[in-house]
Amino acid sequence: MRTDTPQPVRLVDYRPPAFLIDEVRLDFDLIPTATRVKARLSVRRDGAAGEPLVLNGERLKLISVAVDGRVLATSDYEVDAEFLRIPNVPDAFVLETEVEINPQANTALEGLYMSGGRFCTQCEAEGFRKITYWPDRPDVLSRFTVRLEADKAFHRLLSNGNLMEAGEMPGGRHYAVWNDPFPKPCYLFALVAGELDVLEDSLVTMSGRTVDLRIYVDPGMAPRAAYAMDSLKRSMKWDEQAFGREYDLDLFMIVAVRDFNFGAMENKGLNIFNASLLLADEATATDLDYERIEGVVAHEYFHNWTGDRITCRDWFQLCLKEGLTVFRDQSFSGDMRGHAVQRIKDVKALRARQFPEDQGPMAHPVRPNSFLKIDNFYTATIYEKGSEVIRMLKTLIGAEDFRRGMDLYFERWDGHATTVEAFIECFAEVTGRDLSNFFAWYEQAGTPRVTIASRYDADKRTLELDLSQSTPPTPGQPSKRPLPIPVALGLLDSDGRTMAFDYEGAATDQAVIVLDEARKRVVLSGVDSDPVLSALRGFSAPVVMTTDAPPKDRYVALAADPDLFNRWEAGQDLARDLILARAAGKPDEIAEERYAEAVGRALSDQASDEAFKALILALPSESDLALAMRPADPQAIHAARDALRLRMALHLDDMLKRLHIGLQESGEFSADAAAAGRRALRNAALELMAINPRGDVVERAAGHYQASGNMTDAMGGMQALMLAGGEPFAEALSDFYARWKAEPLVIDKWFALQARDQGEGALGRVMGLTTHPAFDAKNPNRLRALVATFGAGNPAAFHDPSGAGYRFLADQILMVDGFNPMIAARLVDPLAGWRRYLPELGALMRAELVRIAGHEGLSKNVYELVTRALAESA
Numbered sequence: 026m027r028t029d030t031p032q033p034v035r036l037v038d039y040r041p042p043a044f045l046i047d048e049v050r051l052d053f054d055l056i057p058t059a060t061r062v063k064a065r066l067s068v069r070r071d072g073a074a075g076e077p078l079v080l081n082g083e084r085l086k087l088i089s090v091a092v093d094g095r096v097l098a099t100s101d102y103e104v105d106a107e108f109l110r111i112p113n114v115p116d117a118f119v120l121e122t123e124v125e126i127n128p129q130a131n132t133a134l135e136g137l138y139m140s141g142g143r144f145c146t147q148c149e150a151e152g153f154r155k156i157t158y159w160p161d162r163p164d165v166l167s168r169f170t171v172r173l174e175a176d177k178a179f180h181r182l183l184s185n186g187n188l189m190e191a192g193e194m195p196g197g198r199h200y201a202v203w204n205d206p207f208p209k210p211c212y213l214f215a216l217v218a219g220e221l222d223v224l225e226d227s228l229v230t231m232s233g234r235t236v237d238l239r240i241y242v243d244p245g246m247a248p249r250a251a252y253a254m255d256s257l258k259r260s261m262k263w264d265e266q267a268f269g270r271e272y273d274l275d276l277f278m279i280v281a282v283r284d285f286n287f288g289a290m291e292n293k294g295l296n297i298f299n300a301s302l303l304l305a306d307e308a309t310a311t312d313l314d315y316e317r318i319e320g321v322v323a324h325e326y327f328h329n330w331t332g333d334r335i336t337c338r339d340w341f342q343l344c345l346k347e348g349l350t351v352f353r354d355q356s357f358s359g360d361m362r363g364h365a366v367q368r369i370k371d372v373k374a375l376r377a378r379q380f381p382e383d384q385g386p387m388a389h390p391v392r393p394n395s396f397l398k399i400d401n402f403y404t405a406t407i408y409e410k411g412s413e414v415i416r417m418l419k420t421l422i423g424a425e426d427f428r429r430g431m432d433l434y435f436e437r438w439d440g441h442a443t444t445v446e447a448f449i450e451c452f453a454e455v456t457g458r459d460l461s462n463f464f465a466w467y468e469q470a471g472t473p474r475v476t477i478a479s480r481y482d483a484d485k486r487t488l489e490l491d492l493s494q495s496t497p498p499t500p501g502q503p504s505k506r507p508l509p510i511p512v513a514l515g516l517l518d519s520d521g522r523t524m525a526f527d528y529e530g531a532a533t534d535q536a537v538i539v540l541d542e543a544r545k546r547v548v549l550s551g552v553d554s555d556p557v558l559s560a561l562r563g564f565s566a567p568v569v570m571t572t573d574a575p576p577k578d579r580y581v582a583l584a585a586d587p588d589l590f591n592r593w594e595a596g597q598d599l600a601r602d603l604i605l606a607r608a609a610g611k612p613d614e615i616a617e618e619r620y621a622e623a624v625g626r627a628l629s630d631q632a633s634d635e636a637f638k639a640l641i642l643a644l645p646s647e648s649d650l651a652l653a654m655r656p657a658d659p660q661a662i663h664a665a666r667d668a669l670r671l672r673m674a675l676h677l678d679d680m681l682k683r684l685h686i687g688l689q690e691s692g693e694f695s696a697d698a699a700a701a702g703r704r705a706l707r708n709a710a711l712e713l714m715a716i717n718p719r720g721d722v723v724e725r726a727a728g729h730y731q732a733s734g735n736m737t738d739a740m741g742g743m744q745a746l747m748l749a750g751g752e753p754f755a756e757a758l759s760d761f762y763a764r765w766k767a768e769p770l771v772i773d774k775w776f777a778l779q780a781r782d783q784g785e786g787a788l789g790r791v792m793g794l795t796t797h798p799a800f801d802a803k804n805p806n807r808l809r810a811l812v813a814t815f816g817a818g819n820p821a822a823f824h825d826p827s828g829a830g831y832r833f834l835a836d837q838i839l840m841v842d843g844f845n846p847m848i849a850a851r852l853v854d855p856l857a858g859w860r861r862y863l864p865e866l867g868a869l870m871r872a873e874l875v876r877i878a879g880h881e882g883l884s885k886n887v888y889e890l891v892t893r894a895l896a897e898s899a
């Protein structure tokens with residue numbers, strides 16, 4: 026148990042920095058076990074006279090400290106495990122410090138650490154304090170000059186900005202000096218040193234400047250960076266066109282590393298990526314990998330303006346850069362790959378990750394008010410819901426005003442650290458609108474429930490809509506106020522044809538109603554017949570909506586809604602209701618047949634593309650279904666969902682076979698969205714067939730695996746074989762391992778696949794895999810592949826009635842917390858929602874949380890999450 030009670034950081038306590046640092050010079054003498062860091066800071070007082078200088082610093086061995094050239098005696102300052110305090114400093118002075126750090130021993134992968142024999146850094150949010158003494162907060166912006174010196178075996182010496190100088194040193198050493206002309210907060214600092222290959226390219230910007238582009242990777246891997254490079258160039262051009270944003274330095278670098286706590290990092294001019302989000306070729310990467318690489322390369326690049334040039338005043342403003350940048354990368358991906366499919370995938374991700382957060386102990390506003398560890402707040406709420414809020418803003422004010430507001434934001438805040446209020450103010454100014462009620466989206470946690478009841482009046486030809494909203498309480502926010510919710514809607518006739526109507530005096534076929542009170546009545550006129558309502562088109566707001574429409578309306582929508590999001594959603598709603606009815610012991614077999622038939626018709630629709638059809642074919646996930654069932658019974662959900670799949674497999678058997686044969690690729694591999702869509706549909710068809718593993722299906726799956734010419738199909742074959750289980754799956758697993766054992770990113774897939782195995786005895790096999798020679802808990806990718814995938818992606822096995830799944834996860838959390846608290850904390854989530862499950866399961870989950878909470882020396886990261894999960898108010 027922790028003996029201290031950590032004190033939260035609160036937004037209301039924000040104070041501007043007492044001192045600013047305009048310039049800094051850092052000198053690194055890079056030695057894996059004993060790196061020396063000299064810092065020379067030009068410090069200027071900005072707060073009250075007489076205040077001492079207080080700098081953050083953790084795990085630093087202080088060698089010396091000097092003010093204006095005078096070396097301080099130990100009595101001139103105070104130093105403890107977290108701070109260096111120097112009283113009696115002048116209003117402007119030069120501070121020089123020297124510290125020693127041990128990158129080799131840094132297993133938390135925060136600050137300066139070693140990965141694959143190379144030096145690399147991760148400073149966001151508060152890692153820079155593990156490198157040198159510094160006011161480690163995002164509102165202190167400084168110009169950095171960095172000198173790196175190392176043995177020549179560390180061939181590349183990289184840091185932010187432009188290379189000023191490089192050369193040889195005696196004793197087999199060499200050095201490089203980098204200067205970043207743009208003032209930045211320390212969390213954007215980066216350095217990399219080591220043996221790396223490079224893929225080079227260049228791009229001419231909108232004003233005609235040539236920018237060198239370099240992607241650094243493990244030796245021999247440069248060809249696998251080609252797709253990332255292509256994505257980068259498309260991102261750079263897109264930001265010029267969509268937002269008028271041009272890149273600013275002459276050089277843009279990306280480095281791929283193997284050991285990284287999350288996806289990637291937007292350090293100024295020197296992005297650092299988890300290799301899994303950068304390297305791809307058809308043999309080793311799936312279409313999903315390609316898609317994510319494109320999105321994340323864009324995301325980190327877009328941060329150059331939304332994050333780096335304009336940054337956050339404090340960490341409570343995290344969504345200012347993250348929600349906005351997710352919105353930008355989603356818009357980019359939509360332009361690249363098709364908006365309907367992209368939207369469906371984004372909403373699926375929101376529902377899978379953010380909706381549960383809102384229903385659990387971690388529910389927090391898009392802009393939180395307090396935290397113990399900011400690392401715990403890089404959440405789906407900040408990122409994905411943060412993006413939804415920007416999307417709603419754009420819907421409410423229109424694309425043109427949205428762009429004008431963004432232009433004003435860039436102009437006004439370039440070079441500054443700012444707040445969400447200042448951002449929204451730009452849109453209020455350009456539109457002349459009062460956006461104060463919109464701001465509630467940033468301050469209020471929870472997913473609003475929206476209901477719509479409709480009444481058609483044939484005589485008056487009107488459709489009366491009664492809309493209402495309410496948001497359930499969340500921890501610390503017992504009562505909620507109404508939010509402005511944009512509800513985009515249209516009408517269909519019973520044959521699925523679009524119907525025009527009059528709204529606010531104009532004829533239209535789609536309107537956006539803003540539900541900004543608890544209840545609102547809206548009347549649509551000029552409605553020729555009793556319509557099918559297509560509401561919340563494109564998922565126009567992050568809410569849970571229910572209507573009083575009968576199931577038959579959903580069949581109309583599934584067949585014909587011109588809004589493809591709602592077409593897909595209609596199918597999901599039908600499937601969800603069928604599965605939940607079955608899970609509650611009330612199966613409706615006739616309705617299940619009808620659903621299977623309707624899906625079959627949707628699959629035969631010549632007009633829609635394959636990627637969309639693959640989404641139609643997939644049922645809601647077990648975790649999505651668990652959110653809609655109180656209390657959730659994971660085994661009942663699993664069985665009911667499988668039963669519906671089986672019915673679909675039987676009903677659609679011929680069609681699935683035809684798809685599987687007809688969509689077989691021949692010729693050159695293409696990673697584009699259309700080809701990926703064809704593979705997605707073909708693999709989905711195979712997977713559905715495999716729920717009914719007759720001999721011919723197993724043969725088909727084995728043939729699919731053996732004939733696969735790319736990783737997407739290889740994984741599709743393995744997935745189908747896993748459903749069938751038995752010897753053919755065991756053979757494929759060992760074949761796959763033998764073939765790919767030298768490729769860490771592929772072996773991650775091998776572990777992740779088995780973590781999702783729902784077959785008999787899966788839990789035992791997953792536990793057994795932790796002793797596999799290739800399992801390495803210290804590598805975040807490997808740990809996530811097995812342990813996080815199991816906790817979040819295999820509800821049936823995780824929620825084993827014995828509680829063994831919970832115990833396994835808790836053991837892993839405690840083990841990992843000993844060396845990497847950030848990663849350990851990320852594993853807590855599957856246990857945190859214990860209140861939503863059957864009481865006997867909830868009690869077992871809770872018991873594991875109590876066990877974790879009582880552990881000696883628990884990190885602040887894990888402590889914050891388990892105490893929130895156990896708190897009474899949740």
Ligand code: B3K
Binds near residue numbers: 287403
């Ligand atoms: N800004 C980083 C995330 C940092 C996470 C620190 N725990 C990557 C991104 O969102 O682009």
Ligand code: ZN
Binds near residue numbers: 324328346347350
């Ligand atoms: Zn980001």
